[in-house]
Amino acid sequence: MKLSSRLAQSIVDNTMKQIPYNVNIMDENGYIIASGDKNRTNTLHVGAVEAIKRRKTLPMTDEVGSYGQPGINMPLIFDGKVVGVIGITGKPQTVTPLASLLKMTAELLLEQAEQNKNEVKYENSLNSFLYQWSQVTDDINKNTGLLLEADNLKIDISKPRNVIAIQCPPEVIKQFRIDSADLSLPITANTVLIFTYLPSTIARCIELCKKKEFNIGIGDSTTSIGISVNQALRTLELSKIFINENYIYYKDIKFIDSILNSNIYSDKIISNFRQLEDSDTGKELIETIYQYIKNDGNVVKTSNVLHIHRNSLNHRLLRIHEIFNLDPRKTVDLFKLYLGYIYFTYYSYKS
Known part of the structure; x- marks a missing residue:
């Protein structure tokens, strides 16, 4: 896990809103990658180099060079490796508790970032697998690659x-x-x-x-x-x-x-449906066909659903007979109307 300068600077900025001390964060080589003093970024921090070398916290009680002010340097440990150093300027006895808290926060953020990275990686692998799996329409055992991927993802x-x-x-x-x-x-x-x-x-x-x-x-x-x-x-x-x-x-x-997959439609019947669709009266007849089929050819139920008198329904059925040359009261003719209705509705939606 490499400590990014973006994450480091975010930690510095938010920390310095709460404490009156300058904070530096160094990378695994001791170079400053985030600081309250922007002039110090990309420069080598002598105390951090020594803290990395010894793998332990080092207080600095005296000034060393132009930037070597008193303070504390604490190595950041992730997965058993030093990935950076937290440095706070000030009297060591004063800033050490703050540095300890900041070190713990930074290491938790690194763990969270790594966890998020792993979760994204897993999710991408899972989605890729699911997409490939969703294409399989034969025996899955024929696809060795997917079987191995499923095993890696622990999917039965x-x-x-x-x-x-x-x-x-x-x-x-x-x-x-x-x-x-x-x-x-x-x-x-x-x-x-x-x-x-x-x-x-x-x-x-x-x-x-x-x-x-x-x-x-x-x-x-x-x-x-x-x-x-x-x-x-x-x-x-x-x-x-x-x-x-x-x-x-x-x-x-x-x-x-x-x-629909059998393609047993009649062009003439579909043409008749399309002609009916051009007028309100025709649309009423289409709805009548649908409700009459849905209600198993029961005149009373169909009349109730359509909110019309039985005589009005019988008149509509007669008109349907005249237009399609198919009698809705006859089973075979009604089935032909049903087929026509299915294809007409489907292709009307598609177009």
């Missing part, structure tokens, strides 16, 4: 995990609390992935997102973590497109996703 990747994708404000991502057994990876300014095998974490995330109205998607539990990542992000995407708060797990949208 043999456990099946769910990936949770959450969209929320950036300041919330930074404050997001997870269990010590969980792992998190921010992938955009407002999206974070959480890797967990704990049901309690999943329950807590769902509860928080419902309360705060954050978007959430949860992939299946698997050791091929990239699959769960893709599922979680896909759930997040489709729940936004279809505006359904009940689409939380991938299993909730798997059927829709399979339909």
Whole structure:
């Protein structure tokens, strides 16, 4: 650990606000790197050189040269090595207690700086590993490099995990609390992935997102973590497109996703949906199709949701039949309308 001049000068400046003595901090070679007297920086401190050589505190009772004033010099020890010296000008018996306190403070700051450095290094290594791991969609045992990195980071990747994708404000991502057994990876300014095998974490995330109205998607539990990542992000995407708060797990949208991936849409049906979207009356018919499907073709429930009379709903169903040449009251025709609605909604969002 090398004592930086920036940290040293900060210690000097803050200390001299509290005491009426000049403070110097020297590096491991005895050169002054911080001082209350700026003219002394980058000059050799004779007393510090001797303190470093002997590895012990040395009082200076007499003046030595133009700058060698009485005072005390205490070596700074970090990890068993002398990394610098604290010097305070004044009568040794007066300034020694102050120097001892300052030495302890400086060494604690060095320990904290080293700890922060190690934490940043670990976090960077962890994020790099998680990013690479999140791309793996096959057997993790085929990737020797990732297995070794996981071992170094003490991560058991043999456990099946769910990936949770959450969209929320950036300041919330930074404050997001997870269990010590969980792992998190921010992938955009407002999206974070959480890797967990704990049901309690999943329950807590769902509860928080419902309360705060954050978007959430949860992939299946698997050791091929990239699959769960893709599922979680896909759930997040489709729940936004279809505006359904009940689409939380991938299993909730798997059927829709399979339909979209199968490309079995009808251009004519989608064209009809697009024409309806150009007018308020047409938008009412689109909403009618959606609610009629959502309510299992139940006329009473659909009428109640739409706040219209049953006769009005029947009139709308007749109009839908005329426009699409598909009868919503027939199962196969209704399914074709459902397929059209899915593709129309998806591509409208995308475009």
